[in-house]
Amino acid sequence: MDPIRALRSSRAPYEARPGRRAVVVDDLNELRGPVTGIVELPHRLFWQPDRHVDLDQPGLLAWMYETVLTEAVHPDELRTWLHGSTLTRLWPQLHLPRGVRRTWQERHPGLRGRDIAA
Numbered sequence: 001m002d003p004i005r006a007l008r009s010s011r012a013p014y015e016a017r018p019g020r021r022a023v024v025v026d027d028l029n030e031l032r033g034p035v036t037g038i039v040e041l042p043h044r045l046f047w048q049p050d051r052h053v054d055l056d057q058p059g060l061l062a063w064m065y066e067t068v069l070t071e072a073v074h075p076d077e078l079r080t081w082l083h084g085s086t087l088t089r090l091w092p093q094l095h096l097p098r099g100v101r102r103t104w105q106e107r108h109p110g111l112r113g114r115d116i117a118a
Helices: 003-010 058-071 075-081 084-093 098-107
Strands: 015-017 038-040 052-054
Touching: 052 058, 058 075, 058 084, 058 098
Parallel strands: none
Antiparallel strands: 038 052
Protein backbone atom coordinates (compact mmCIF):
# COMPACT_ATOMS: atom_id res chain seq x y z
CA MET A 1 0.00 0.00 0.00
CA ASP A 2 1.38 3.42 -0.87
CA PRO A 3 2.20 5.72 2.10
CA ILE A 4 -0.49 8.32 1.37
CA ARG A 5 -3.23 5.70 1.19
CA ALA A 6 -1.94 4.12 4.41
CA LEU A 7 -2.08 7.51 6.15
CA ARG A 8 -5.64 8.13 4.95
CA SER A 9 -6.83 4.72 6.10
CA SER A 10 -5.18 5.11 9.53
CA ARG A 11 -7.00 8.36 10.31
CA ALA A 12 -10.46 8.43 11.78
CA PRO A 13 -12.96 9.39 9.07
CA TYR A 14 -14.48 12.84 9.16
CA GLU A 15 -18.14 12.86 10.03
CA ALA A 16 -21.09 14.56 8.39
CA ARG A 17 -22.79 14.35 11.79
CA PRO A 18 -22.08 12.29 14.92
CA GLY A 19 -21.92 8.65 13.94
CA ARG A 20 -22.20 9.27 10.20
CA ARG A 21 -19.11 9.24 8.05
CA ALA A 22 -18.80 11.91 5.34
CA VAL A 23 -19.01 10.48 1.81
CA VAL A 24 -17.00 11.72 -1.18
CA VAL A 25 -16.37 10.63 -4.78
CA ASP A 26 -12.91 10.19 -6.25
CA ASP A 27 -13.51 12.33 -9.32
CA LEU A 28 -15.75 15.40 -9.63
CA ASN A 29 -16.49 14.34 -13.22
CA GLU A 30 -18.50 11.44 -11.75
CA LEU A 31 -21.07 13.98 -10.53
CA ARG A 32 -23.61 14.36 -13.34
CA GLY A 33 -26.77 15.28 -11.48
CA PRO A 34 -29.42 17.79 -12.56
CA VAL A 35 -28.69 21.53 -12.54
CA THR A 36 -32.05 22.96 -13.66
CA GLY A 37 -35.72 22.22 -13.32
CA ILE A 38 -37.74 20.74 -10.49
CA VAL A 39 -36.47 17.56 -8.88
CA GLU A 40 -37.86 15.38 -6.12
CA LEU A 41 -35.31 14.28 -3.55
CA PRO A 42 -35.75 10.81 -2.10
CA HIS A 43 -37.22 10.59 1.38
CA ARG A 44 -33.90 9.23 2.69
CA LEU A 45 -32.20 12.55 1.89
CA PHE A 46 -35.01 14.93 2.82
CA TRP A 47 -37.77 13.90 5.21
CA GLN A 48 -40.57 16.29 4.32
CA PRO A 49 -43.86 15.38 2.63
CA ASP A 50 -43.08 17.72 -0.29
CA ARG A 51 -39.54 16.94 -1.40
CA HIS A 52 -39.63 18.94 -4.65
CA VAL A 53 -36.81 21.43 -5.21
CA ASP A 54 -36.73 24.09 -7.93
CA LEU A 55 -33.08 24.13 -9.00
CA ASP A 56 -33.64 27.28 -11.06
CA GLN A 57 -33.79 29.23 -7.80
CA PRO A 58 -30.14 29.81 -6.80
CA GLY A 59 -30.81 29.58 -3.05
CA LEU A 60 -32.59 26.27 -3.45
CA LEU A 61 -29.86 24.84 -5.64
CA ALA A 62 -27.25 25.60 -2.95
CA TRP A 63 -29.59 24.28 -0.24
CA MET A 64 -30.01 20.99 -2.12
CA TYR A 65 -26.23 20.63 -2.44
CA GLU A 66 -25.81 21.22 1.29
CA THR A 67 -28.52 18.65 2.03
CA VAL A 68 -27.12 15.98 -0.28
CA LEU A 69 -23.52 16.50 0.87
CA THR A 70 -24.58 16.19 4.50
CA GLU A 71 -27.10 13.36 4.22
CA ALA A 72 -25.56 11.08 1.56
CA VAL A 73 -24.39 7.70 2.81
CA HIS A 74 -23.31 6.27 -0.55
CA PRO A 75 -21.38 7.77 -3.48
CA ASP A 76 -24.24 6.89 -5.84
CA GLU A 77 -26.41 9.46 -4.06
CA LEU A 78 -23.76 12.08 -4.78
CA ARG A 79 -23.50 11.01 -8.42
CA THR A 80 -27.27 11.18 -8.85
CA TRP A 81 -27.92 14.58 -7.26
CA LEU A 82 -24.75 16.66 -7.65
CA HIS A 83 -22.99 18.10 -10.71
CA GLY A 84 -19.20 18.49 -10.60
CA SER A 85 -18.72 21.96 -12.07
CA THR A 86 -21.79 23.26 -10.24
CA LEU A 87 -20.41 21.93 -6.96
CA THR A 88 -17.11 23.70 -7.64
CA ARG A 89 -18.92 26.96 -8.39
CA LEU A 90 -21.14 26.75 -5.32
CA TRP A 91 -18.46 25.45 -2.93
CA PRO A 92 -17.48 28.82 -1.37
CA GLN A 93 -21.05 29.63 -0.37
CA LEU A 94 -22.10 26.21 0.94
CA HIS A 95 -22.63 25.89 4.69
CA LEU A 96 -21.44 22.39 5.50
CA PRO A 97 -20.45 20.44 8.59
CA ARG A 98 -16.70 20.74 9.16
CA GLY A 99 -16.22 16.99 8.56
CA VAL A 100 -17.89 17.14 5.15
CA ARG A 101 -15.85 20.16 4.07
CA ARG A 102 -12.57 18.58 5.22
CA THR A 103 -13.31 15.24 3.55
CA TRP A 104 -14.06 16.87 0.21
CA GLN A 105 -11.11 19.25 0.36
CA GLU A 106 -8.67 16.47 1.19
CA ARG A 107 -9.86 14.43 -1.78
CA HIS A 108 -10.22 17.47 -4.07
CA PRO A 109 -7.56 20.05 -3.10
CA GLY A 110 -8.81 22.44 -5.80
CA LEU A 111 -11.86 23.10 -3.63
CA ARG A 112 -9.64 24.30 -0.80
CA GLY A 113 -8.58 27.48 -2.60
CA ARG A 114 -12.22 28.26 -3.34
CA ASP A 115 -13.22 28.00 0.30
CA ILE A 116 -14.26 31.35 1.72
CA ALA A 117 -17.42 30.36 3.60
CA ALA A 118 -15.93 28.00 6.16
